[in-house]
Amino acid sequence: MFNKIYDWVDERLDITPIWRDIADHEVPEHVNPAHHFSAFVYCFGGLTFFVTVIQILSGMFLTMYYVPDIKNAWESVYYLQNHVAFGQIVRGMHHWGASLVIVMMFLHTLRVFFQGAYKKPRELNWLVGVGIFFVMLALGLTGYLLPWDMKALFATKVTIQIVESTPFIGEMLKTLIAGDASIVGAQTITRFFAIHVFFLPAVLFGLMAAHFIMIRKQGISGPL
Amino acid sequence: MSKNRVTRRQFLNYTLTGVGGFMAAGMLLPMVRFGVDPVLQQKGDSDFIATNQKISDLTTEPTRVDYSFEQQDGWYSSEETGTAWVYKDENDKVVALSPVCKHLGCTVNWNGDKANENHFYCPCHGGLYTKDGTNVPGTPPIAALDVFPTKEVDGFLHLGKAEPR
Numbered sequence: 001m002f003n004k005i006y007d008w009v010d011e012r013l014d015i016t017p018i019w020r021d022i023a024d025h026e027v028p029e030h031v032n033p034a035h036h037f038s039a040f041v042y043c044f045g046g047l048t049f050f051v052t053v054i055q056i057l058s059g060m061f062l063t064m065y066y067v068p069d070i071k072n073a074w075e076s077v078y079y080l081q082n083h084v085a086f087g088q089i090v091r092g093m094h095h096w097g098a099s100l101v102i103v104m105m106f107l108h109t110l111r112v113f114f115q116g117a118y119k120k121p122r123e124l125n126w127l128v129g130v131g132i133f134f135v136m137l138a139l140g141l142t143g144y145l146l147p148w149d150m151k152a153l154f155a156t157k158v159t160i161q162i163v164e165s166t167p168f169i170g171e172m173l174k175t176l177i178a179g180d181a182s183i184v185g186a187q188t189i190t191r192f193f194a195i196h197v198f199f200l201p202a203v204l205f206g207l208m209a210a211h212f213i214m215i216r217k218q219g220i221s222g223p224l
Numbered sequence: 225m226s227k228n229r230v231t232r233r234q235f236l237n238y239t240l241t242g243v244g245g246f247m248a249a250g251m252l253l254p255m256v257r258f259g260v261d262p263v264l265q266q267k268g269d270s271d272f273i274a275t276n277q278k279i280s281d282l283t284t285e286p287t288r289v290d291y292s293f294e295q296q297d298g299w300y301s302s303e304e305t306g307t308a309w310v311y312k313d314e315n316d317k318v319v320a321l322s323p324v325c326k327h328l329g330c331t332v333n334w335n336g337d338k339a340n341e342n343h344f345y346c347p348c349h350g351g352l353y354t355k356d357g358t359n360v361p362g363t364p365p366i367a368a369l370d371v372f373p374t375k376e377v378d379g380f381l382h383l384g385k386a387e388p389r
Contacts, residue, residue: 054251061255065298072299079299084261086254093254 025216030223042220044108049208051101056201058094066146068193070186073148098140105136117221125214132207135200142196148189156192157184272375272382277310279376282318286311286334286344286355289320291383308372308383309334309344311355321357322370322386332369344369357389 010016029035031042065080065087067073080087109129112118118126145156164174171181179187257264275291286309295304308320309332323331325346332353336345343360344353352360357369373384 057251057255061259064259075299080258083298084258085264086258086261089254090258 028220028223031220041107041111044104044111048101048104048108051097051104052204052208054093055097055101058090058097059197061090062094063197068146068189070148070189073146073189077147094143098143101136102140105133109133115221115224122214122218122221125211125218128207128210128214132204132211135204135207139196139200139204142192142200145189145192146196153184156188160184272373272377272384273306274377275308275381275383277381278379279318279381280379282310282312282381284312284314286321288323288334289381289383306383307331308386310374310381313356318374318376318381319356320372320374320381320383322372324370324386325351325365326359326367326369327351327364 031039033039033043062080065076065084067076077091081091082088112126112129141159145152160174160178163177164170166173175181177188177191178184179191273291273293275289277287277289289308289310290305291308292303292305295302307323309323310318310320313319321344323333323344325332325348327346327349330346330348330351332344332346332351334344335341336347337343337350337352340352342355344355344357345351346365349364351365352363353365353369354360357371359365359368368389370386370388372386375382375384
């Protein structure tokens with residue numbers, strides 16, 4: 001059944017080379033944990049991606065209930081966690097996944113660093129990776145405010161004070177991210193929501209695409 | 225060894241698809257159930273809403289009864305209002321009709337039109353209903369007005385959720 005549909009499409013559109021190009025590539029022996037168990041360190045990048053996929057999916061589902069508004073944010077989070085089926089699990093996936101993605105990314109960075117895999121010709125990919133690192137941190141930071149509880153509010157006040165300490169343009173930057181010169185409130189939460197849900201993911205997708213294209217183009221670095 | 229030898233490639237395909245599918249399902253199942261929850265949520269039996277209308281004050285003439293109730297919409301609760309046209313029929317039975325016109329949903333009024341005495345009249349397109357809520361043929365509505373289930377509690381009228389006939 002599936003094969004017949006596939007053949008029908010393939011006959012017309014010749015899709016085989018497209019996915020072959022993505023999926024068909026040899027895994028060198030030195031990165032295969034079946035050959036050398038220590039090669040599990042090569043899994044961290046893939047695990048980061050896997051957790052990122054979970055973050056994207058669970059985040060999409062959470063926005064079905066969440067409202068980025070000072071009156072309703074906390075209420076809607078309380079509702080989705082306590083009154084919607086699997087609410088605790090879906091919010092839990094997003095909550096714990098946020099930390100896990102940072103952990104996996106950090107381990108991946110350590111592996112690349114200590115193996116010297118960032119060296120020529122892979123310097124650009126390292127730079128893109130650093131970009132992804134900061135985008136992920138920013139995603140964690142902006143997402144922290146959204147439940148609009150006391151922890152979120154005070155953490156964001158601290159964040160805004162840190163931003164304010166930037167030389168010369170601190171005041172402007174603060175107003176730019178908080179939406180108001182002195183209040184952390186209605187305009188802050190909508191901004192953080194927009195940044196968390198639209199702007200940063202868009203940047204993340206671009207950087208991840210560049211990261212993956214480069215690794216396919218250059219191949220994985222050789223054995224130590 | 226059976227006749228149909230499973231090749232190494234087939235075996236890996238099946239096991240990897242199976243394991244991968246299992247993992248994907250484990251990931252997606254809670255999320256999908258979470259997303260479709262409003263469809264599957266059990267609604268409690270429709271509660272009766274108390275009104276300020278004394279049953280003993282009702283006559284055979286339809287009276288407008290306004291009532292208000294607390295509406296819970298997810299995390300948002302609000303005070304909503306509603307209206308019913310209530311009277312006692314010849315058997316002294318309480319009849320409560322919904323004021324929502326069955327044509328396009330405007331609000332009907334008892335004796336709203338001077339030319340049609342003792343009818344419910346909808347000002348939007350001239351729909352008419354007789355006193356028992358039956359739509360008058362030749363006017364726009366295609367069905368009779370919805371009826372509220374009624375209940376008497378301590379002499380006061382309580383209304384359920386309006387049902388089509």
